[in-house]
């Protein structure tokens with residue numbers, strides 16, 4: 287049976303890279319479902335992910351979703367949960383256990399391995415608050431990948447780029463035990 291992988295996409299400029307990530311995940315015959323924060327939908331349309339996965343996309347607040355009432359619990363029932371790209375905001379919410387939208391509510395309800403690939407401006411990444419959240423999540427067993435150093439969308443050069451998609455895929459495969 288194919289592995290069920292749920293991908294959370296958040297409001298980073300790197301959200302467009304999630305479309306290619308999904309394409310490579312489906313090429314591995316994983317059953318991929320996508321959920322998005324409301325901010326993420328400003329960067330990439332849910333229709334893109336719906337078309338790539340063949341599944342409807344849940345986005346925004348849980349109570350505003352048009353489909354199943356307990357969609358966060360349904361999505362939480364997966365073999366691996368991936369959040370890529372993950373904003374500083376969602377990273378912070380994961381660290382303290384907030385659950386105010388479909389991505390964070392699903393993450394809180396999920397017992398499957400969690401792979402997180404952050405992406406943000408270098409100052410946001412280096413901020414002590416973000417670094418404390420990263421340390422806390424890693425200590426809790428979250429497979430939190432490093433960011434890459436390089437040219438950032440904001441025009442700066444520094445640490446904050448979404449890591450290479452192959453690194454994310456390798457970590458997810460490891461989490462799935464495949």
Ligand SMILES: Cc1cc2nc3c(=O)[nH]c(=O)nc-3n(C[C@H](O)[C@H](O)[C@H](O)COP(=O)(O)O)c2cc1C
Nearest residue numbers: 296297298299323325326373374375376405406407
């Ligand atoms: C053009 C643009 C690009 C952004 N890129 C990032 C980013 O890469 N990482 C990040 O943490 N926040 C980024 N932000 C800020 C987030 O979009 C903002 O914090 C938003 O509230 C995040 O919502 P979410 O975490 O619910 O997806 C960006 C904002 C703008 C306007």
